[in-house]
Amino acid sequence: MQKAITLFSLSLAGSLLLACSKAPEPQDTAPATPAKPAASSAATSTTDGKVVVYQVFTRLFGNTNTTNTPWGSLEENGVGKFADFTPQALSAIKAMGVSHIWYTGVPHHALVRDYSAYGISHDDPDVIKGRAGSPYAVKDYYNVNPDLALDPANRLAEFEALIARTHQHGMKVLIDIVPNHVARQYQSLSNPPGVSDFGANDDTSVEYARDNNFYYVPGQAFSVPQWPADYQVLGGEAHPAADGKFLEKPAKWTGNGSRAAQPAFDDWYETVKINYGVRPDGSYDFDRLPGDYAEKDWPAHYAFWQGKDVPDSWLKFRDITQYWLAKGVDGFRYDMAEMVPVEFWSYLNSHIKHTNPNAFLLAEVYQPQLYRDYLKLGKMDYLYDKVEFYDSLKLVMQGKGPTSALVETQQRMADIEHHMLHFLENHDEQRIAAPQFAGAAKKGLPAMVVSTTISTSPTMLYFGQHVGEPGAGDAGFGKASRTTIFDYWGVPEHQKWMNGGKFDGGALSAEAKALHAYYQKLLSFSASAxxxxxxxxxxxxxxxxxxxxxxxxxxxxxxxxxxxxxxxxxxxxxxxxxxxxxxxxxxxxxxxxxxxxxxxxxxxxxxxxxxxxxxxxxxxxxxxxxxxxxxxxxxxx
The missing domain is CATH 2.60.40.1180 (Golgi alpha-mannosidase II)
Incomplete structure (x- = not known):
């Protein structure tokens, strides 16, 4: 999630929902030996070098519209489509050494647009961030965002065709899974037979029941947040549903753990928290993993869970991930994984690996004391190296920190360094070229060399980074320094690289062309070294x-x-x-x-x-x- 907008802090999350960020106490073990790439099935690559992940915000990638009106509609500002990932586009991505594409924002999430002609219910703008909506407020896990299809009625088939094209170009496909929360108004139109929606069978008279999918505030109706003085839904545009109301009775806990019937504006008010069998007092209502499972492989974890009675939400996400694996998806990026108990990850990831041992499993975890639990007990392949390496490297880039901090971090993380994915930009972080970060894209060059080459871990490149996209302009809900994930928008430097579908950078400045060439040479080298x-x-x-x-x-x-x-x-x-x-x-x-x-x-x-x-x-x-x-x-x- 884009935390600059939600003003989320880990300390707040811990106080609001201690239960869902808990992990088993670390075991007293001897220091682990350094990880070897060959030991991780997800590290396999078609090259002799490192894995390179290209994160692309799918809605923005192919948009050629340059209007960029704050709070603009799809018709006004344009939107990218699955079809924009043409053979030319995929070849240009592959030329940067990319082995995996993370198509961000694919599952159908809540948005403010009328798709009722396709049987899709209206979403309420009072519980949506932006007009295009947050990709982390998923409305239907068994289908894809209708905005991304040329024909919304055929949207799933269009994404399946993109999976096939990506594979044909020698790259693997990753999509988001957000187990911690779903959209306030979840409604799937594409559930397989026998699969019910989240919350469909819940006992809403109680705050908690193990097999409820949500937590409730019994006897109280939901109220939309008190909006700040400088905020208006849809920027103040008149809309029949923008009335300061949303019918939800009883109210559900909000995605970041707020138990209030009226969450704050800074809460993840567009989402509701999923219940994994963690009681409101923080105790667990499921079988715990024995501590020695930290040293066991995924087949042992898979065997452990056979015959165990697990909460209903576990089964739902198992079925969701199996559905996408069957469609050819090669792995998943998990949002805010630390807010979900580690036993669930053992269960889910071992089932995924049982289906595809080479599946690529990447998680967002921001508490270093939990890293080893989520890798060893949760059976993640990779975690964001944000709080450790990225944060230190950002200070070096800004002239505020010593390079010795990078040496110290690398040494301290030696036992898990292969599993700590490196990046300089992603959808949550500021663009390097933004004044709030480094102020110039070229200042990212030495940092990118270090980030890419210092460890055996995968490297991630965010779309537009390699051509110096500054993330300028307030898009509506999305604010400058980060490319918006909430609004319909064009990405100017990236559009110049697209060059009308040629993907040859022909419209870039000489400086941006040189930047792209540098990134391409570096990442291609890393993929073959x-x-x-x-x-x-x-x-x-x-x-x-x-x-x-x-x-x-x-x-x-x-x-x-x-x-x-x-x-x-x-x-x-x-x-x-x-x-x-x-x-x-x-x-x-x-x-x-x-x-x-x-x-x-x-x-x-x-x-x-x-x-x-x-x-x-x-x-x-x-x-x-x-x-x-x-x-x-x-x-x-």
């Missing part, structure tokens, strides 16, 4: 101690295996160049089995060559780095 799935050695400490011009504005490390050896150095200063002799410690020279002498280095990022000189068992490379420059130096035979 075997060393990036190998060992890591930090060179930062030795170079800080060497007394040269190397400082906390640079970061140096080595990545290597038997097939390839790399020295990687990034310079974060945007104003001045730096020259120094990079120290390559004797321990690494010995590991690489290099005798005294000179060795040729090829710069895989910029072209050109350099020399590694080994004297008395210690290495040195003379470097001059322009502002914001990086080098990836490969040792040549």
């Amino acid at each position: 075997p060393a990036l799935l190998g060992a890591y050695t930090e060179l930062h400490s030795a170079n800080l101690a060497a007394g040269t011009a190397y400082s906390e504005q640079q970061l140096a490390f080595a990545r290597y295996n038997d097939a390839q050896k790399l020295l990687i150095v990034s310079h974060f200063n945007s104003e001045t160049a730096v020259s120094f002799n990079l120290t390559v410690p004797a321990t690494l020279i010995s590991q690489w089995q290099l005798a005294d002498g000179q060795y040729r280095l090829s710069d895989k990022l910029n072209g050109g060559e350099n020399t590694l000189t080994v004297t008395k068992g210690e290495g040195s490379v003379a470097l001059t780095l322009a502002p914001l420059a990086s080098v990836i130096l490969e040792l040549q035979p």
Whole structure:
């Protein structure tokens, strides 16, 4: 979810719904050995290097309309379609080294548009954020957003065709699953036989029952939030349903855990919380996983749950994910996974892996103390490395933090580093080029090199990032610095890269073309470089101690295996160049089995060559780095 809009904080979530963010207490175990990529089935790739995920906000991707009126309608501002992912578009995405496309916002969510001709009920704008609606307020898990189809009656078939096209271009398909909450007005038109809607069989006379799908506020009707003085539904446009009312009696708990019949504007008021068998007092109403299951594989987890009586909501999401796997979806990104008990994830993910052992399972978790539980007990493949690596890297990019923090984070996360997905942008985060972040897209270049190459984890690229999209303009509910996820909108720099469907960047400025070329070269290299799935050695400490011009504005490390050896150095200063002799410690020279002498280095990022000189068992490379420059130096035979 886009947390800048909801003003959600993890501390608030913990106080509002401690039960649904709890995980079993960590077990007292010996330190884990570093994760090996081959041990994770989801790490498999059609290349020799790393997994690269391209996150695309599906509604915005293909929109060529440049009107961009705040609170504009679909007819006024335009909307992208599944059909806009043409062979040309998919080829251009694939050329950036992409192995997986995360199509964000595909499941049918609540929105303000009349689709009654297709049997779809109206949604109430009083419980919708924006006009196009939040993709995290899902209305029908068995169908897709009708906005995205050329023919809404054929929308599911159009998405199935996109799945097939994506596979034909050698990439896998990910979609969102949001187990923590659904839209306030959930109504599926496409349920398979025997599958009932969420809440259809609930006992609404009680706050909680194990097999209820929702929590209730018995005896009280729902009231829409008290709107702030600067907010009007639909920007103040007259609408018959924008009357400050929404019929829901009894009221349900709100998605972020608010138990009030009238949630606050800052709450996730457009959603309702799903009940997983966690009682209102925080105790669990289901079988717990024994602690030693943290060290067991998914088949053991799958076997554990056979014959167990689990809450109804568990069964519903099992059926939903199995439905999409059967349609060819290759994996899922889970919204706010930490707000759902870890046992559910063990149950769900082991069932998914039983169907597709190579399914890619990515979760949004923001509490570092829960990371290992959700990976080991919850059987996630990957988590966002937001609170640890991204947050430290953002400070470095802004000139507010030292590069040593990145070294410390990488060391501390060594046992799970392969499972911590790296990114610089996504739909929740500010655009690099936004004044509120770095103010210029080029400031993301050294950070992207570090983010992409420092670990064996997947790298994620957000659409528009590679051409410097600044996320400017208040779209209505969505505000500047983040590309809106709530409104109909055009994405200007991305539209220039699209270039009328050619996807050749022909309309970009020279600076944006160079930015795209840099991203493409870097990510393509990462997707084919075997060393990036190998060992890591930090060179930062030795170079800080060497007394040269190397400082906390640079970061140096080595990545290597038997097939390839790399020295990687990034310079974060945007104003001045730096020259120094990079120290390559004797321990690494010995590991690489290099005798005294000179060795040729090829710069895989910029072209050109350099020399590694080994004297008395210690290495040195003379470097001059322009502002914001990086080098990836490969040792040549």
